[in-house]
Amino acid sequence: MSRLLIVSNRLPITVNKQGKTLSFKPSVGGLATGLSSLSEKEQCQWIGWPGIATDEITQDDKEQITDEIKGHNCRPVFLSSSNISNYYHGFCNKTIWPLFHYFPLYTIYEERHWQAYKQVNESFCEAVMELAQPGDRIWIHDYQLMLLCDMIRRRLYDVQIGFFLHIPFPSYEIFRLLPWRNEILTGLLGADLIGFHTYDYVRHFLSSVGRIAGIEHAMDNLTVHNRIVKVDAFPIGIDYKRYSDSFSRADVKKHVATIRERVGKRKIILSVDRLDYTKGIIQRLEAFDLFLSQNPEYKENVTMIVLAVPSRTGVEDYMDLRKQLEGLVGRINGEHGSIGWMPVWYLYRMVQFERLAALYNIADVALVTPLRDGMNLIAKEYVATKKDGRGSLILSEMAGAASELGEAIIINANDKASIIRAIKEALEMPEPEQIERNRAMQSRISRYTVKRWASDFLECLADVKRAQDELSVQKLTSKNRKHLAEAFKNSTKRLLLLDYDGTLIGFSDRPEKAGPDRKLCQLLSSLTKNSNNEIVIISGRDKDTLERWFSGFDISLIAEHGAWLKPRNSRKWALIEPLRDDWKDNIRPVLELYADRTPRSFVEEKDYCLVWHYRRSDSALANIRSQELRAALMDLTANLNIGVFEGHKILEVKNIGVSKGRAAQIWLQKDKWDFILAAGDDYTDDELFEILPPEAYSIKVGHGISKAKFNVYTVDEFRAILNELTELQDDI
Ligand code: ADQ
Secondary structure, three states: OOOEEEEEEEOOEEEEEEOOEEEEEEOOOHHHHHHHHHHHHOOEEEEEEOOOEHHHOOHHHHHHHHHHHHOOOEEEOOEOHHHHHHHHHHHHHHHHHHHHOOOHHHOOOOHHHHHHHHHHHHHHHHHHHHHOOOOOEEEEEOHHHOOHHHHHHHHOOOOEEEEEOOOOOOOHHHHOOOOOHHHHHHHHOOOOEEEEOOHHHHHHHHHHHHHHHOOOEEOOEEEEOOEEEEEEEOOOOOOHHHHHHHHHOHHHHHHHHHHHHHHOOOEEEEEEEEOOHHHOHHHHHHHHHHHHHHOHHHOOOEEEEEEEEOOOOOOHHHHHHHHHHHHHHHHHHHHHOEOOEOOEEEEEOOOOHHHHHHHHHHOOEEEEOOOOEOOOHHHHHHHHHOOOOOOEEEEEOOEHHHHOOOOOEEEOOOOHHHHHHHHHHHHHOOHHHHHHHHHHHHHHHHHOOHHHHHHHHHHHHHHHHHHHHHHHHOEOOHHHHHHHHHHHHOOOOEEEEEOOEOOOEOOOOOHHHOOOOHHHHHHHHHHHHOOOEEEEEEOOOOHHHHHHHHOOOOOEEEEHHHOEEEOOOOOOOEEOOOOOOOOHHHHHHHHHHHHHHOOOOEEEEEOOEEEEEOOOOOHHHHHHHHHHHHHHHHHHHOOOOEEEEEEOOEEEEEEOOOOHHHHHHHHHOOOOOOEEEEEEOOHHHHHHHOOOOOOOEEEEEOOOOOOOOEEEOOHHHHHHHHHHHHHHHHHO
16 A cells, blocks of 8 residues: 555644743544544655744754654644744635635735745645655645645656545635635646535536636546546544543543533533634524523523634634624623523633533534534534434534534524524424434434545545546557557558547637648648658538648548548549438527527538537536537437537537548548558547557547547647657658
8 A cells, every 4th residue: 555645734743832841732633533543554644734833943842843743653844933924824814714614805815925825835845745755645635735736746746646625615706706716726636636525515616627727527527637636525524433432431421410510400502613703603692692582481491501712813803703702792691691590601712522522412402503614523523422312403504514414403504583493493302303313313424434534535536546547548658659650650551530620739719710820731741742641631620611721732631520522632522422401491590599598609500510619608508508409409300310419519410320430431441551540539530430440540639538549638749749750751
């Protein structure tokens, strides 16, 4: 098994310095636990920031930290306090965090922060480079390191890179607000596998990639610079056993008893979060306030425990939030409380596991109402802790966890009335119903634990590698290229059947202007000047266009995918067989209707073919329209001798029986060729590849499986091969 390098902003070990002494504390977050199970099985190294600024430590401290954490398979990336302020507090927490959680008004766009973000990602890249070797797997975590995948890929191609985003990926309309959206996407697309918590985030990401980077996906796979990049959902789980077993732990029982003694018989509503504006803590408390006003019978009978972990304490928005929260708690207690009953118990601190587990155990209701949350582990931890099945979970539909915890009482966190109703419903829910709902959720989250999440992600990364390898099997290697060149050199009767668009020339936004450029003209002249070569351009273009572009060359032409033929020594075009075109009058209006309804699409008319082009249209709309049009045309053409074919951003209606393969047969039978090369880029060329004799060379230009023997990935690569051949023929 290859080595695994895990890269995250923070290491699973945090360093502190008091006076002159350094102390090392393990981080107990879910990620550290989940991934520690992997490090037991595999050779695993963790790269990240140890949690202390370089300005606070000496050179000796740095060395001590590096040595000490090396024993735990960790490597430090040291950050200065200015980096921490501009990169972490700045770009990460004032730009990406609010924007990706749909708080554009909290988002600031500061060039200085962006520069620091790039620079820190570079520092992480350096640290990875010191460790990484070809063949390693590198798993990068979260929004602090979104540029890293591409940075590594540029320096070390032969590694597998996985990226997981722990926060939501916003919809395109939000993401496009980011001035550095292109750079962020390029950074992420350096990965082989990009994981999100939910399928909604996957969709949002794919739509941004399509609209901003112009890369379309097929079944959630993207093709980026010759690589398949897989995008998928992996909902993170928890260390289930740790929470479900907590029920019987003596230390947890002790805390439960203490809390029970203090709260008495009152029902307990629990609210636990990092103190963050995305978690909806204020809205939750306002709803509780209204709940008490509207349901006075609950006064003195219910206590809400609000546990908030200090978070990003240096950022103003977080300081303001704390003030606001504390003011609100004071007001609710002052307004509703009485001697002996405080409606809200507020704790602002991190607590040990046994205390947290005790709170989960004792709480009758967990009120988890984030305005946005990538996943939300509190909801899962609460449900896991309920070994006897009692307790109600109220969960915001805006948390990723809502897609797995459908048996919770699901609310809209902006709708206070729905939270108030949910609190009442939760407090009054009959026990059998609580148990039934919790059991269903428990069986789900006990299976998909954090360990399973991590191993699933890595298995998927291995699958992507296999798929990449399978595709590269067809890639024309330098060895095959040499064979091809030798076969060409040693032959005297050569047939070259060449598709045009996408093979000899790249796709353009203005196909009507895509005639051969100067270099292509030179290439074709060189090939045709050798009388041993027969060059056939075999295209879907109409005959007039081909005539206009190629009449000056000694080249044979096949137009309209094989409907029209013009051998090089002939002056006239001929039909391959008598064809009918009367069907066009019925079909044309349908295509025109779709062109009108789909901006920037148009209809092209050839003699025996109608084509609807949608390359320049909005891809999401055009994809839907093309499905609709296809279905409509299928009905209309059912009893005619014509077919509907899908190409690269086109839908084509043409006579059945006309194919590039059939037309090429005529040339194959013309002579005893001792070298045959066919090249093309889409499905119409497969019809050509499949009729070739076994010794022929066939090349698909682009990615994906085809009937060709080999793939080259770009037009330039294919032209380079042809250029190489012309040099060989000059030697003859
Ligand atoms: P967070 O925003 O930090 O994580 P969350 O998923 O709720 O949010 O995780 C919080 C963790 O902190 C939980 O494991 C919880 O037990 C712990 N915790 C909370 N309050 C605590 C307290 N007072 N004392 C001790 N521990 C406390 C980000 C994303 C989430 C995503 C996670 C994991 O924002 O949406 O679920 O990553 O991918």
